[in-house]
Amino acid sequence: MSKPNMSRLHHAIDLLGKLVAFDTTSKNSNLGLIHFVRDYLAEYGIESTLFHDETGQKANLLATIGPKGVPGIALSGHTDVVPALETTWVSPAFELTERDGKLFGRGSADMKGFSACALAMIPELVKRDLEIPFHLCLSYDEEVGCIGVGSMVDHLAKMDTPPRLAVIGEPTNMKVINGQKGKYSMRVAVTGTAGHSSFAPDHVNAIEYASRAINLIADKAREFEQNGPFDADFTVPHSTMLTTTISGGTATNVTPEYCEFTFEIRHLPDHDAEAVIADLQKTIMDTLDAEMKAKADDTGFTFEKIFSYPGMGDCTDAEAFSYVSNIIPEISGKVSYGSEGGVFEKKGNIPSIICGPGSIEQAHKPNEFIEISQIEECLDFLEALTDQAAAA
Ligand SMILES: [Zn+2]
Structure with missing residues (x-):
């Protein structure tokens, strides 16, 4: 593999600077960045399709470079970043x-570094005689539950020739990751009855019923830990389940009328989280909720889904995986954090792997950075991918 030429490296760093300068914290609009990319691509004669959210303030961008009617390779990056409110930024x-030798800035690793590299390849891609196309896929709202990318993946899946492979450029130090857990998170509201605490037996204690439900969640978590299903390629080799927040009660001498808590399951790609949650919900309704209602009407449990995203299964037996394995033969395992890979693979039926520059260790922290050597490695990778996609 040849070293990427210096001008391409400089171009990538310059583009990364421009991408980082857009404050695309998930709560903000990402349109500034999206329009910048659209205009940049237009300079090379590449058309972009935008998929807006219902507010019109955020969008996914899809741009195809190369021939139509042939299944290509999707290069996927999310444009949003986590907040940078820490006071310890240098x-x-x-x-x-x-x-x-490091480039500091929010999103430098997670994951504008990959997007900058992909954009820096555009002058080369338009010059080459590509036999298969590249689909540049930039999304919004990944950091808040992979909720933006769906509309773009639906579109890709419905194309006459959907992509044969998606490379999700989350920071993996350019290692190939072949699996990722899914997540399903829920909010539970428990309504009891308020009253003087000295008459506790007359009332329905929302916190106590919530705590009994939380114990059922902990029981499920123990069951997964002991009985699986298992996949040893994950650092935590089974699905996990836990309560994450709780609030309730009004005063030390009042039976609590209300309690609210949230919980999540992070599941192996083929473990049916929806079924787990439906089963848990049924148990709670049949026992705890029924017991509450027997004591007082208008009490009980309500459940609300916050969000979910699917896990990414192992696609390394897909034929198109050879495009990657020809460059990076080693597979480095599976990760428990979320990525859009599961959406591409499960919702779009597009074989997906995660591989991108920078380290997840630096993500979601103050003084986030990416090493320049990682940008070089990513450009090497994309050049090698281009060589395979182009006519000899
Ligand atoms: Zn990310």
Whole structure:
């Protein structure tokens, strides 16, 4: 593999600086960044399709480079970043700053680095005689539950020739990751009856019923830990389930009328989280909720889904995986954190792997950075991918 030429590296770093300068914290609009990319691509004669959310303030961008009517390779990046409110940033979070071979800035690793590399390849891609196309896929609202990318993946899946492979450029230090857990999170509201605590037996204690439900969640978690299903390729080799927040009660001498808690399951790609939650919900309704209602009407449990995203299964036996394995033969395992890979694979039926520059260790922290050597490695990878996609 040849080293990427210096001008391409500089181009990638320059583009990364521009991408980082857009404060695309998930609560903000990402249209500034999306329009910048659309205009950049237009300079090379590449058309973009935008998929807006219902507010019109956020969008996915899809651009195809190369021939139509042939299944290609999707290069996927999310444009949103986590907040950068920490006071310990040494340099401004939304200003890419170089120190000691590292580029600091929110999103430098997670994951504008990959998007910048893909964009830096555009001048090369339009020059080459590509036999299969590349689909640049930039999404919104990944950090808040992979909720933006769906509309774009639906579109890809319905194409006459959907992509044969998706490379999700989350930071893996350019290692190939062949699996990712899914997540399903829920909010539970428990309504009891308020009254003087000295008459506790007359009332329905919302916190106590909530705590009994929480014990059922903990029981399920123990069951997964002991009985599986298992996949040893994950660092935590089974699905996990836990209560994550709780609030309730009004005063130390009042029976609590209300309690609310949230819980999540992070599940192996083929473990049916929906069924687990339906089963748990039924148990709670048949026992705890029934017991509450027997004591007082208008009490009981209500459940609300917060969000879910699917896990990404192992696609390394797909024929198109050879495009990647020809460059990086080693598979480095599966990860428990979320990515859009599960949406591409499960919802779009597109074989997917995760591989991108930078380290997840640096993500979601103050002074997030990406090493310049990682940008170089990613450009190497994309050049090698281009060589395979182009006519000899
Ligand atoms: Zn990310």
